[in-house]
Amino acid sequence: MASPSKSVSPKSVSPKGVSPKAGSPPGADPEITTSVQGAIEAEVYSEVESAYSDSDLESFTTSLSSSVLNYQYENGRRYHAFRPGQYFLPNDEKESDRLDLSHHCMVLAMGGKLHAAPLDNPQKIMDIGTGTGIWAIEMADLYPSAHVIGNDLSPIQPRWVPPNISFEVDDVESEWTHAPEPFDLIYCRYMLGSIQDWSRLFCQAYKALKPGGYLELLEPDATLRCDDGSLSPDCALSTWNRLFVEAAATSGRSVVAAANHANLVKEAGFVEIHENIIKLPNSPWAKDKHLREVGGYHMANFLEALEGLSLRLFTHFHGMDVPEIQVLLAQTRKDLRNKAIHTYFNLYSIVARKPL
Template sequence: MGAAILQRSPRSDTESPTREENPLDDYAGELDDGADSDYFEEFASDTTSLNSMITAYRYENGRRYHAYKDGAYWGPNDERQNEQLDIAHHLFTMLLGNKLCLAPISDNIQRVLDIGTGTGIWAIDFADQYPSAEVTGTDLSPTQPSFVPPNLRFEIDDAEDSWAYPVNHFDLIHVRSLYGAISDWPAFYRNMLIGLRPGGWFDQLEMSIEFRSDDGTVTHDHVLAEWSRIFIEAGERFGKTFRIADLARPYMLDAGFQNVTERRFKLPVGPWSRDENYRKLGMWNLVHCEQGIEGWAMALLSRVMGWSFEEIQLFLANMRKALRDYSRIHAYFYVVSVYGQKPLQGQAARFA
């Protein structure tokens, strides 16, 4: 099945009625041939223009960025960064014990939304694993593959726009790695409650960008610690925090979710751990970080922090050297899973 590029418009309370309510449906077949032909020619032209606008990417410092809502997100959408996203998917799936999410969903789940789908790899795997589900993946960039499971479609949508889907609709809404992507997280979580059916689940997985160590090898003046401070500052300047891994749970509780559950996972950088599972995760994470750091850094350090291309490349060279020094530097960061449930109708939220 081909994945169409669709653009969502925010839902309005003044929208036209649904098909069941619309009295014009009885006359849908009575348009004359000329009007019908003109309409579809105009529609085809508008669709071509829209697709051209969406794919008129920005190229900057050797990297490619989204065109729709240009500048709203700092990460590249080119092949190098897409490879990092696919590596991250494999890494996160391993970390979660070969699960795609931790929310206690039904095996017969029906409607699923994946916001910020990226390459679409999570949505593809979910659609394959849950054939009962109608899965929708949304992103600012149409970089997903053309051939996908028949129960999956991709759409262009901005996660910060007003809610564009039916209310009380989804059984599961999933987001992952939206750090630095949302300016108003409380409003975002309120939208998630609007879109979930009563009893439905919201599932989020986020990386902390703070490199740590339990043995003191990541010192305050180490380049890994410097990276953490710089990007936290960049997020605050940009108006889109990178600290959502620590803020998700309290924000969800404030929004009105119930049964909110948080799990924290240590993710080593490099295969320095004596534990076999952590060694494997650390090896994959080293590849993940090396593949990702230029894309993570380039737009934020140049556009937001005002660094030159040469300054960024020098910083990245020091970062790569530090990442590979895992025999001495025993760094890790947290990956945080938070999920919560929309209360049933008439049921007060129970804050956990």
């Protein structure tokens, strides 16, 4: 039975589930196994079905201390107060609902699995940037003998949780205060735009893992991709993506760093690095039933995320005003709903082990 979590304070193989090697390109690092998903075939729609409707979307979506809690408000959205400015997305209820939808989409993309690391009776697990805590809570239920710790800049997690979980308000970019080598798994998902120095993060994770423990990453590269030429470089969706990537780079927290994660993980000392590159459709355009379902949830998530992704970055780093941004977002949403546009992101699933 669930019980209240500990009070929140500012800080008081291939392995199972990992895709087998698909063949490394010439010159590739022999210690890094990479599997890349092939081309996605698009479903064919008639001209009268040119856009995804609200009913399409509904079918996918219907299935600490006072200083920490003293949130910041900007452009009608709420943001974290602890270490302000280090995370550009809001932390209000609207964003929390979207994060839970994103969790479902990511688990679906991973074939229904919460993790890819080959765990055997883990005793201590950390979830970096836990958000609403939904992944950590489900892991605590899955491994009742493990102590699961979720940390985040915002104390937005629920109070009633499994007894083997605790949440911390913490900045993972600061020096970690956990004792060396307590963790069997350190999990990091969708932290793009949140980390300034990934190398340092991986080195800190290495120190915190037990010998033989696993680091697992699930991170997208926010570069819009299209294999069939259906994305025009002049459309609103392309314009939004360019502005988003540029603003994040200017802020010092890239949203396109995932492609280099495997190399940085190796430099940190990890071995048996397995990288699986998954194509994440941005709408249900794929002919494959599973990918179409993933794309439907991701479109719903993307449409909800657009405002939060854009407001702070575009006002601060592009000097745009809110009405100007909202016009661009309206046009971008129209492109996302267009069944003739077949875009996707590369989603990098990486599992690496600390040597024994």
